[in-house]
Amino acid sequence: MGLLGSDERPRDVILGTLDDLINMARSRSMWPLTFGIACCAIEMMATWDPKIDADRFGMFFRNTPRQADVMIVSGTVNKKLAKRLRRLYDQMAEPKWVISMGACANQGGPFRQGYSVVEGVDKIVPVDVYIPGCPPRPEALLQALLLLRDKIADRELRYKKPREIPADYDVMAEPGKDGRLPVL
Amino acid sequence: MSLLQEVWQAVKAIGTGMATVHKRVYEEAPTEFYPYVKPELPPVSVQSLALVENEDGSERCIVCLQCERACPAQVITIERHRNPEGKGFLIDRFDIDLVNCMYCAACVEACPVSSIVTIQDFEMSTYDLQTLKADIDFLHEQARRARQWYSPKFGVELRTDDGRIEKAPPEMQPGGLAEILKPAEEVDS
Amino acid sequence: MSLTAFYALAAFALVFAIFAVTTANMVRAAFSLAITFFLIAGLYLLLGSPALAAIQFMVNASAIPIMTLFIIMMTQSRSSAGPRTWQIAAGLLAAAAALVFFKGAVGHGDGQITPVSPETLGVNLLQAALLLFEVASVLLLLAMVGAIVLARRRAG
Amino acid sequence: MRPIPIPEDRHFRPRLIGYDPQKSRPWLERTVYAAYVFVFWLIVIATYAGVPALFGALGWDGGWGFVLMRVLQVVLLFLLSAVIALLLILVLRKYLGKVQERFGPMHYGPAGGIQTVFDALKLLAKEDFVPAAADALTFRLAPAVTFVASFAMFAVIPFASGWVLADTNVGLIYLIAVSTLSAYGVLLGGVSSGNKWALIGALRAGAQMVSYEIPLALVFLTVAVWSGTLRLGGIVDAQLGLWNFLPLALPFVLYVIASLAELKHIPFDFPEAESELIAGYNVEYSGMSFAFFFLAEFVELFLLPALIVVFFFGGWHGPLFGIEPGSLAAGALESLYFTLKTAVWVWIFLWIRATLPRYRDDQLMEFAWKAMIPLALFGLVLAAYMRLIWR
Numbered sequence: 001m002g003l004l005g006s007d008e009r010p011r012d013v014i015l016g017t018l019d020d021l022i023n024m025a026r027s028r029s030m031w032p033l034t035f036g037i038a039c040c041a042i043e044m045m046a047t048w049d050p051k052i053d054a055d056r057f058g059m060f061f062r063n064t065p066r067q068a069d070v071m072i073v074s075g076t077v078n079k080k081l082a083k084r085l086r087r088l089y090d091q092m093a094e095p096k097w098v099i100s101m102g103a104c105a106n107q108g109g110p111f112r113q114g115y116s117v118v119e120g121v122d123k124i125v126p127v128d129v130y131i132p133g134c135p136p137r138p139e140a141l142l143q144a145l146l147l148l149r150d151k152i153a154d155r156e157l158r159y160k161k162p163r164e165i166p167a168d169y170d171v172m173a174e175p176g177k178d179g180r181l182p183v184l
Numbered sequence: 185m186s187l188l189q190e191v192w193q194a195v196k197a198i199g200t201g202m203a204t205v206h207k208r209v210y211e212e213a214p215t216e217f218y219p220y221v222k223p224e225l226p227p228v229s230v231q232s233l234a235l236v237e238n239e240d241g242s243e244r245c246i247v248c249l250q251c252e253r254a255c256p257a258q259v260i261t262i263e264r265h266r267n268p269e270g271k272g273f274l275i276d277r278f279d280i281d282l283v284n285c286m287y288c289a290a291c292v293e294a295c296p297v298s299s300i301v302t303i304q305d306f307e308m309s310t311y312d313l314q315t316l317k318a319d320i321d322f323l324h325e326q327a328r329r330a331r332q333w334y335s336p337k338f339g340v341e342l343r344t345d346d347g348r349i350e351k352a353p354p355e356m357q358p359g360g361l362a363e364i365l366k367p368a369e370e371v372d373s
Numbered sequence: 374m375s376l377t378a379f380y381a382l383a384a385f386a387l388v389f390a391i392f393a394v395t396t397a398n399m400v401r402a403a404f405s406l407a408i409t410f411f412l413i414a415g416l417y418l419l420l421g422s423p424a425l426a427a428i429q430f431m432v433n434a435s436a437i438p439i440m441t442l443f444i445i446m447m448t449q450s451r452s453s454a455g456p457r458t459w460q461i462a463a464g465l466l467a468a469a470a471a472l473v474f475f476k477g478a479v480g481h482g483d484g485q486i487t488p489v490s491p492e493t494l495g496v497n498l499l500q501a502a503l504l505l506f507e508v509a510s511v512l513l514l515l516a517m518v519g520a521i522v523l524a525r526r527r528a529g
Numbered sequence: 530m531r532p533i534p535i536p537e538d539r540h541f542r543p544r545l546i547g548y549d550p551q552k553s554r555p556w557l558e559r560t561v562y563a564a565y566v567f568v569f570w571l572i573v574i575a576t577y578a579g580v581p582a583l584f585g586a587l588g589w590d591g592g593w594g595f596v597l598m599r600v601l602q603v604v605l606l607f608l609l610s611a612v613i614a615l616l617l618i619l620v621l622r623k624y625l626g627k628v629q630e631r632f633g634p635m636h637y638g639p640a641g642g643i644q645t646v647f648d649a650l651k652l653l654a655k656e657d658f659v660p661a662a663a664d665a666l667t668f669r670l671a672p673a674v675t676f677v678a679s680f681a682m683f684a685v686i687p688f689a690s691g692w693v694l695a696d697t698n699v700g701l702i703y704l705i706a707v708s709t710l711s712a713y714g715v716l717l718g719g720v721s722s723g724n725k726w727a728l729i730g731a732l733r734a735g736a737q738m739v740s741y742e743i744p745l746a747l748v749f750l751t752v753a754v755w756s757g758t759l760r761l762g763g764i765v766d767a768q769l770g771l772w773n774f775l776p777l778a779l780p781f782v783l784y785v786i787a788s789l790a791e792l793k794h795i796p797f798d799f800p801e802a803e804s805e806l807i808a809g810y811n812v813e814y815s816g817m818s819f820a821f822f823f824l825a826e827f828v829e830l831f832l833l834p835a836l837i838v839v840f841f842f843g844g845w846h847g848p849l850f851g852i853e854p855g856s857l858a859a860g861a862l863e864s865l866y867f868t869l870k871t872a873v874w875v876w877i878f879l880w881i882r883a884t885l886p887r888y889r890d891d892q893l894m895e896f897a898w899k900a901m902i903p904l905a906l907f908g909l910v911l912a913a914y915m916r917l918i919w920r
Contacts, residue, residue, distance in 0.1 A: 025650030028637050050631035053215045055622065058634045058644045064808040066658060066815035069651070093656040093815035103257075106313060107283045110257040122313075131309045132316050134286040137231065139218050144309035146219055146543030151311065153546075198885070205884045209627045219543050307542065315539040322539060400667050400720050407713070427699045431706035435713070436739075442716045443735055446728060491699055491759055 033068035038075025251291035421488035577692035662723030672821035675714025689863035730809030734800035765844030834874030
């Protein structure tokens with residue numbers, strides 16, 4: 001994920017230090033995408049309120065995916081939304097990270113047996129940090145953002161890399177009774 | 185003249201607004217410095233679940249399956265077998281899928297012996313979802329880490345420094361001090 | 374040094390002017406037109422008339438291409454078909470005619486540049502060239518009234 | 530019984546890295562701002578006094594040596610604009626935080642002082658993306674044009690007496706021209722993005738900036754009529770007795786409003802209205818291109834207040850404490866006065882931004898054409914009349 005090479009490359013002095021510096025900058029200036037889906041989005045807003053104030057750590061919302069670094073999936077993702085979500089993820093400029101917030105985004109939560117619910121957003125996009133809760137507290141979201149900060153700053157060596165998921169839009173929409181894909 | 189009055193009104197309104205905004209600068213911010221200072225949550229706040237053992241280390245849970253039946257999200261899986269030496273059941277497996285859990289505490293309400301309790305540990309974010317598939321060891325560990333927990337039957341309980349379990353004083357109980365002290369005050373007056 | 378600057382400015386102005394009339398992309402055409410006007414403003418600077426350069430900069434290089442871009446945006450027409458053969462021929466003919474017309478002016482400078490101050494420019498504009506100035510402003514007024522009339526008719 | 534192994538460590542704690550203040554420390558914050566302003570001041574001194582002195586000592590002050598000197602000064606001014614952007618973004622975020630009863634960035638660097646440096650580094654290293662629907666050449670050019678348009682204003686800004694790149698006698702006309710130019714980059718960026726939000730944002734930006742250009746230019750002309758010169762240094766010198774904001778009160782107010790609109794600043798931030806157009810004209814820009822839009826915006830946020838100071842608040846004038854005018858110390862002191870006056874005006878602009886809500890688009894245009902332009906014309910006539918009577 002690093003700009004100047006992958007993590008498998010042996011660390012050399014100059015590029016390694018530069019890469020560390022860039023990862024440090026990336027980890028300290030994560031701009032999330034304004035993308036609220038359900039009740040978790042209310043807690044997401046509360047994370048930037050005076051009491052928690054995630055802006056202390058240099059994080060503020062960008063509205064356009066091109067300028068955002070982190071996508072916070074905050075709520076139930078159904079199969080119709082999945083395609084849009086993946087599209088937004090694809091529109092974000094590299095490097096990019098995803099935080100899955102709440103039970104619904106993690107594995108479908110209480111709605112996981114519903115016909116229209118995606119059981120876990122990690123089936124669509126690679127997720128870096130998961131937050132349990134229904135919905136989680138704002139502090140929990142801040143904890144997840146800081147865990148992501150540590151992960152980026154460590155050049156992801158200590159952590160398992162999220163698997164790359166191909167952008168196959170067709171698998172995200174279940175065929176209808178007539179066997180054809182719904183028109184989205 | 186009315187135009188001038190309107191302009192004056194507008195200028196006055198903007199001036200008032202700007203003065204109000206400027207006063208905010210001197211207000212003290214209510215910010216909690218979360219990663220440096222861990223916030224104190226009210227004891228009834230449901231952030232995670234735990235399974236409490238007795239003080240002697242024996243299981244408080246009687247494996248009655250009430251919580252499994254009560255769970256609306258169906259995240260509790262319990263397997264048991266009959267105790268060969270005596271009455272009751274023994275636990276084979278007690279899993280709570282904390283990923284899909286709604287944290288509604290219906291299981292805590294249902295538990296007849298207050299074995300399954302709510303704790304205030306909100307720092308459960310993880311890099312790997314498998315850490316949240318809680319088995320009985322993890323649930324016990326959660327209970328041991330917790331300083332205080334809540335169940336409707338016993339109220340708030342505390343773990344003291346030497347490992348004993350105590351019922352919390354009345355002012356810590358939910359709706360506590362106000363409800364308990366109210367009759368006394370009425371008697372006084 | 375000013376000779377070098379003159380040749381550089383003139384050459385780039387020519388390149389961008391040719392690009393402006395040959396490209397099929399209208400946004401690029403408007404942009405390169407603007408650059409051409411900038412470079413011509415630079416030529417005015419070399420001729421010792423900063424006031425004229427600033428006005429060229431302000432009107433021809435900024436305002437007019439911005440209006441052009443506006444029209445392109447409003448009409449959503451991003452590209453044209455590009456010049457046709459007869460258009461190229463007509464353009465070359467016009468260029469040749471201009472060369473013949475201005476033949477007397479080519480290569481007849483005495484190398485002396487007399488700087489023109491803004492005061493001189495203003496005095497000349499409002500005394501010697503007053504009639505032209507007023508005719509131009511009447512023309513602009515007519516254009517404005519015409520635009521308003523057209524817009525009103527479409528709305529009604 | 531259990532198919533998937535469960536990891537050993539189940540609890541993750543964020544590391545307590547970063548500066549841990551536990552409470553706000555206003556003196557530290559002010560020290561950080563003062564450090565930034567000090568760097569700014571040093572660069573100004575180096576640009577306008579250091580570089581000419583160096584070239585004079587080397588004897589390179591003619592011909593190509595002069596060109597080289599100017600190039601070096603422009604490079605230093607680019608550095609200056611980077612410092613301005615880093616400082617102003619930090620101040621904006623911290624000030625908005627204060628107004629909203631929270632702290633802005635505060636953990637990275639003393640009192641959050643190097644937060645914006647991290648932001649800039651991150652944007653440098655981020656992918657610079659050109660959408661498939663965009664016109665790649667124009668799309669790449671637009672941020673540069675926007676930045677150059679605001680950067681070009683530095684050429685005529687006098688930081689102290691004689692401390693100006695081009696003390697031309699058409700400074701005001703040049704300023705009008707350059708400020709018209711800043712609509713360019715925005716328009717080009719919006720049109721070439723191939724995105725409907727960007728197009729609408731660019732349309733709004735173009736209409737707004739072209740409309741507010743007219744009262745702005747009329748105010749410039751009013752100042753020129755009152756001072757009797759088009760040279761910015763001359764305008765500052767004409768204010769020795771009385772600062773212009775008293776006799777020219779009406780044009781001064783109009784200038785503040787029109788420059789808010791030129792800045793695309795709240796309450797006139799239609800081109801990038803977040804709630805309506807996702808990010809307006811820069812919606813498709815990422816990485817370094819976006820950073821250049823940001824840089825241009827914040828350089829303008831410095832330059833337009835600086836022009837307020839030049840036109841209405843006596844520019845570099847201030848008590849010199851007996852230092853001989855024209856010396857290096859006097860120049861340094863004068864540029865410090867200029868910087869501090871500008872800082873006050875930047876703060877007022879931020880204050881307005883923190884207070885007011887957004888206007889409506891048609892109200893904005895109506896305000897420009899029906900109120901601002903007649904008032905500006907009235908101010909121009911009044912200033913000419915007053916000058917005839919009093920001077």
